[in-house]
């Protein structure tokens with residue numbers, strides 16, 4: 001306000017001086033040319049004063065806006081196209097430790113020792129194409145601390161559309177990241193523990209699955225010896241029994257291999273996976289459970305299903321959880337009415353391709369009010385239940401970018417449905 005008044009005073013004084021000098025020089029005796037000259041001078045002074053006032057207003061509003069940027073807790077800085085810092089707010093001073101006058105003029109990436117999630121050329125290309133970029137960076141502060149930063153970039157262009165400057169708005173998510181990692185770790189450990197518990201529940205089936213082919217190997221071996229022990233050894237029959245031995249030996253070693261992968265504790269490994277192979281693996285372990293519970297089983301595997309990006313062991317765990325829950329629920333219905341169906345298929349709703357896997361049973365189902373609680377941790381209606389199976393299944397499926405849901409069948413029983421996004425094939 002004081003500046004505005006000062007400008008007006010200076011403008012007014014200049015006009016008075018012009019009038020004064022006009023009167024002193026020309027007195028009463030003034031011609032048209034002299035009058036015009038002083039009118040032009042006065043007009044020039046007025047225009048200059050008005051322009052200065054406007055300029056002053058714009059500068060003030062810019063300064064106010066820059067002050068506003070100092071109020072936010074985010075670290076905000078602006079860098080030109082050569083990565084030189086031109087603006088550095090109070091939040092940036094606090095987060096990184098360099099005062100404004102030390103940061104301005106330095107190269108941002110060098111000062112902050114920025115670690116980018118992808119090649120800088122790709123990031124820049126995206127920024128220039130869309131005008132914005134968002135992602136996680138690692139920055140080093142003045143004290144040498146490494147911080148995980150959520151960074152949002154906006155590109156400013158000149159009138160001709162050429163990149164002029166980039167504004168970075170950064171927030172420190174180091175603590176959040178650490179907590180997230182600890183949570184993932186805890187979830188992975190819990191998933192492992194429940195997997196081992198589930199394997200405990202399957203002990204009888206597993207023992208049978210390994211024992212049966214081993215017993216067959218012994219029988220085949222004895223038969224082979226008999227064929228060879230004949231007066232004229234029957235080589236063809238002996239060969240056939242040895243082949244049987246190999247088939248049975250492989251089966252036993254397959255079961256052991258599946259079990260070892262289920263029992264191993266490792267970080268999830270997301271690779272191209274065929275959901276039908278996951279179901280096959282699980283059936284190998286569930287075979288005996290199905291027959292001893294007198295459950296009729298219907299398998300409908302979709303043909304030529306596209307791959308999904310997933311961790312085979314984790315997806316096996318989900319399938320085992322769902323199937324065992326179904327078997328346990330069906331203990332409440334008479335033997336002739338226990339039906340389990342596992343179905344895989346491709347679903348294509350409005351171009352959103354997903355692979356679905358359904359586990360459908362003919363058990364008693366649940367009270368409709370408890371449907372939303374089934375996936376909550378520690379929700380269990382079983383006396384010895386942990387209530388973790390479905391909650392872990394949900395976190396596994398969500399970590400795969402998919403969804404899991406439960407519904408009551410019209411004809412009774414429940415249907416759990418898992419949807420997993422398919423991998424985009426190149427060119428599709």
Ligand code: ADP
Pocket residue numbers: 321325326329361363364365366374379380381382384385386387388389390391414
């Ligand atoms: P738990 O098996 O230890 O109880 P889960 O998270 O696997 O833990 O399941 C939670 C609850 O969901 C079960 O206690 C049961 O009440 C219900 N449930 C799960 N699957 C079925 C099913 N197929 N039929 C009926 N109820 C089910």
